[in-house]
Amino acid sequence: MNMLSSLKLLHCDENRLQFIAKKELTLFELQSLFHASKKHWNQCTDFNEPILYKGQCYTISFKPKEFIHPVSFDDVTILYEDCFVILAFKPPFLLVHDDGHTQDTLQARIDAHLMMQGAMYPCQAIHRIDYEASGLLLFSKHPFFQPYFDFQMQQHQIKKEYQCIVEGKFPSSIHEICKPIGKDRHQAKKMRISKNGKPSKTKITAVESNKNASKLTIEITTGRKHQIRVHLASLGYPIYNDPLYGVRKDQKGLLLQSHKLSFKLPFQNQSLQIECPDEPRMCLKD
Numbered sequence: 001m002n003m004l005s006s007l008k009l010l011h012c013d014e015n016r017l018q019f020i021a022k023k024e025l026t027l028f029e030l031q032s033l034f035h036a037s038k039k040h041w042n043q044c045t046d047f048n049e050p051i052l053y054k055g056q057c058y059t060i061s062f063k064p065k066e067f068i069h070p071v072s073f074d075d076v077t078i079l080y081e082d083c084f085v086i087l088a089f090k091p092p093f094l095l096v097h098d099d100g101h102t103q104d105t106l107q108a109r110i111d112a113h114l115m116m117q118g119a120m121y122p123c124q125a126i127h128r129i130d131y132e133a134s135g136l137l138l139f140s141k142h143p144f145f146q147p148y149f150d151f152q153m154q155q156h157q158i159k160k161e162y163q164c165i166v167e168g169k170f171p172s173s174i175h176e177i178c179k180p181i182g183k184d185r186h187q188a189k190k191m192r193i194s195k196n197g198k199p200s201k202t203k204i205t206a207v208e209s210n211k212n213a214s215k216l217t218i219e220i221t222t223g224r225k226h227q228i229r230v231h232l233a234s235l236g237y238p239i240y241n242d243p244l245y246g247v248r249k250d251q252k253g254l255l256l257q258s259h260k261l262s263f264k265l266p267f268q269n270q271s272l273q274i275e276c277p278d279e280p281r282m283c284l285k286d
Contacts, residue, residue, distance in 0.1 A: 003033045009267040010057065012083045014120050014142065017060040021052040034144070034266075035151035044144040062144055069111050069122040070098060076109035079136070080274050084265055085149070086110055086123060086139045087274050092253030092281075096128045096137060110139055126153055127160070130226070132243070135162070135258025135276050148266055159271075161260035162218040162228060163207070165284060166237040167246065170206050170214035177202045177231040181224040190244055191226045193234050200224045202231045208284055213240060215284045217259070228256065252281045 006025060011018040025033075027050050031041050041047075047060040080087040088110055090096065095105040110123045123139040126149045138158070140146040152158045182197025184190035191197075203219040214237070218228050229245050232238060238246025240255040262273040 003266060004269055006033060007267065014083075015062055017062070017144070018057065019060075020057050021054055024054050025052040026050065027052075035147040036144075037147070040143075040147055060144075062142070064120055065143065067111075067115060067120060067122060070103045070108050071112035071115055072104040072108035073112045074104055074109055076106070076113055077277075078110070078113065079277070080272070081141075082265065084141060084145050085263075086114075086141055087261065088137050088139065089276065090129060090134055090137050090258075092132050092134045095131055096125050106137060107139070114141070126150065126158070127223075129258050130229075130254060130256065132241070132254035133256040133258070134253070134279060134281075135256075136261045136274060137258065138261060138263060145266060149263070152263055156221065156223075157264065159260075159262040160220070160258060162220075163215065163257045163259040163276075163282060164218060164228065164232070165213050165215050165240045165255040165282065166232055167213060167240055168237050169209045169211065170204075170216060170237050172206045174235070175204055177204065177235065179231060179234060181227060181230055191224065191230050193230065198222070198224055200227050200231065202228060210284060213284060215282075229254075255282060257282050 006023055008020040008022055010020060027048060030052060045060050045062055052058055077089040078086055079089060088106060090106045095102055097105050097107040107123060107125060114123060121142055123141055124146050126138045126140055129135060140149050178201050179193045180195060180197035181191050181200045182194035184192040199222065201221045205217040207215040207217055220227055229239055229242055233245035241248050241250065241252060242254055257276060257279060259276045262271045264271050
C-alpha cells in the first residue's frame with residue numbers, strides 16, 4: 001500500500017500527525033502504511049478510529065515519553081534533519097550507542113542535541129557501522145516512525161554506499177564477491193568465509209590506486225556482520241588498519257567509510273540522497 005496515494009500530510013511535529021485521508025481506510029490498513037505492529041501503535045498513540053473516510057481530516061496524537069537516555073554534549077556533525085530523521089557523521093573510535101560501559105556515543109551526542117531543542121524522545125539508530133569506521137548514520141527522531149525506516153532497512157530499500165582503502169593494488173577485473181559468511185568458532189569477535197555461512201554479496205568498483213594501496217567503492221546487497229572486511233580480506237586485500245582481518249599500521253582507524261546514503265521519507269516519493277563530507281584520512285596519497 002502506498003502512503004502517498006492514501007494520505008495527504010498537513011502537519012507533523014513531536015505531538016501529533018495531521019493528515020487527510022485520500023481514500024477510505026481501515027485502522028489496520030493505516031497501521032500497515034507505517035509498518036507498525038498493533039503493539040507498537042498502541043505504545044505511541046491512542047488513535048483507534050476503525051474506519052477513515054475519504055476527504056476527512058484526522059489527527060494522530062502521540063503519547064509523551066520520558067527522556068531518560070544518557071546524553072553527551074561533545075560535538076556532533078549533523079548533515080540532515082527534519083521532523084522524522086537525523087543523519088549524522090560518525091567519526092572513527094566512537095560507538096554508535098551505549099555498550100553498558102561508554103556513555104559518550106553518537107546516539108548520546110544526538111540526544112543532547114535533541115534535548116537542547118526541547119525534544120521529548122531519544123533518537124534510535126536505523127543501522128550501525130563499526131567502532132573504528134566512520135561515515136553516515138541514520139537515526140529515527142520519533143518512535144512512531146521507527147518501523148517505517150526499519151522496514152526500508154529490512155527490505156534493502158535504504159541504499160548504502162561505502163568507500164574503503166585496502167592494502168595492495170586491487171585488480172580492476174574483480175567487481176563482485178559472493179562468498180558465504182559465518183561465525184569464527186575460534187574467535188568470538190570474528191567472522192569468516194564458511195560454506196555453512198549465510199549467502200553474502202559485495203559489489204566493488206576500483207576508484208584509484210598506487211603501488212601500495214587502492215581506494216574502492218562498495219555496495220552490499222546483504223548485511224552480514226563485518227561483510228566488507230571479511231570479503232576483501234579473503235581475497236588478500238584487507239582494509240587498511242583492520243585490527244581483526246589485517247594489520248593496524250597507524251592510529252587513523254579502520255579506513256572504511258559509510259560514504260553515501262539514500263532513503264525515503266514518509267509522504268515523499270523521491271529518495272533523499274546524502275553524501276559524506278570530505279574526510280582527510282580517506283584520501284589515497286601517492
